[in-house]
Amino acid sequence: MRVIHAMWLRQLKKYWRSKPRMIGMLGQPMLFLLAFGFGFGPIFEKAGQGNYLMFLAPGVIAMSILFTAMFAGIEVIWDRQFGFLKETLVAPVSRTEIMIGKTLGGATVAFIQGIIVAIISIAIGFRITNPLYVPLALVFMFLIALLFTALGTAIASRMEDMQAFPLIMNFLIMPIFFLSGALFPLEGLPTTFGTIIRINPLAYGVDGLRGTLSNAAHIGIHIDLGVMIAVTIVISIIGTYCFSKIEI
């Protein structure tokens, strides 16, 4: 427990100390909320889909968690380059424990980031439809955070340096985001597109958040929750395995 706590605390401290990064990571969701929210809002409403901000905010909250979590996971590469990873890898603790501590730390940071975006959304007009669902919404937020921190760690465990990072950004993180239904509704999509979205775990996270916060789930909260829990467990196991195989 002490090891997990130490790993967790380290990540929180680092996050708290790097204010520019913290603010930088908030810039993007803010931009999406304002530009899309106010830009597309009128079109969305004309199409008879209701208030766009109600639709968009859960998506942007999920987005901010996705990005922060992935970056937190990929941080392993920095730890490797600056040598700190060696300090943890030769310590008499199992790599599973290290992985749990790191993932919880990264996920906590991403979760906090999501909360901040939620607060900003409310400040610009988003309204939670049923406060009773807030605890479940928090569960969804934490699951998204856990899943993608573990995924980031798994990927980073296989990478030597940051060179492949743009590849991951453009061919993994961006598609996961854009093809999750965070920005547009899932109804009436061409089938191929729909299929891709069906195998994207973030789609379930977004839908779950939308269901709990805006009462507008498309897939259904129960399925969302089940899929998120299952995928998070699988990815965590894969991540732990990849992490345990690191050679320096």
Next chain:
Amino acid sequence: MKNESAITVKKLVKKFKDFKAVDNISFDVKQGEIFAFLGPNGAGKTTTIKVLTTLLHPTEGKISVNGFDPVKETDKTRSSFGIVFQDPTLDVDLTANENMEFHAAMYHVSKKEAKQRIEHLLKLMELWDRKDELVKNFSGGMKRRLEIARGLIHHPKILFLDEPTLGLDPQTRNKIWTYIKDLNKKQNMTVFFTTHYMEEADEVADTIAIIDHGKILIQGTSNKLKQKTKTKSLEQAFLKLTGRSLRKENGSFKETFRNINRMWRG
């Protein structure tokens, strides 16, 4: 498994792709011994240490650390040694004290004991008054001192030191070795270290092995090495054995990065 040896290495080979960084070496380190592992740049010292400390898998050969097999019994092996790496491994976004506390947690040193040892070691390394400063603001020598202090928080059966005193002034080096020799005596702690300071090896090591191009050339006490090579000092013996030419590094990006890093730190 009980035996007299702290470390046993038999016919160890470590290849990186086709390149043999460690080429069929064998040696034995007795419990409670101070063992110096010397060799020119790129000889394979760090690679050997990484294999012994579970960071790399051996390509061939048998090794045992404290009676454990670092390949199969990784967790048991890890709980039996401590290490100070050649390359920096501090978290520069944390303070000196936080780096120390993190280490104590990782090595299961009780909070009370950790507190005392951290204070003692930071005072010894003259870092106590800067303990709450972020490590990124430290000078190269201060970082190195902190790194060594951190490696001494827990008292392992075997301590690996990869060029521990690199870039440190003579006063500090002296202090560090006095402290380590004391631990070695009082706790029968085995010490396995590398260095490029021959006088350091001459003074503290019970046994010395010289490695070059991945092969061990000679091993024994300092006197034995001098006798065999018919030289007067360890430095002369070293040069006679390993030649006077400079070492071509493998030229990889990593190596370059490391050298630059080292220059900055030095």
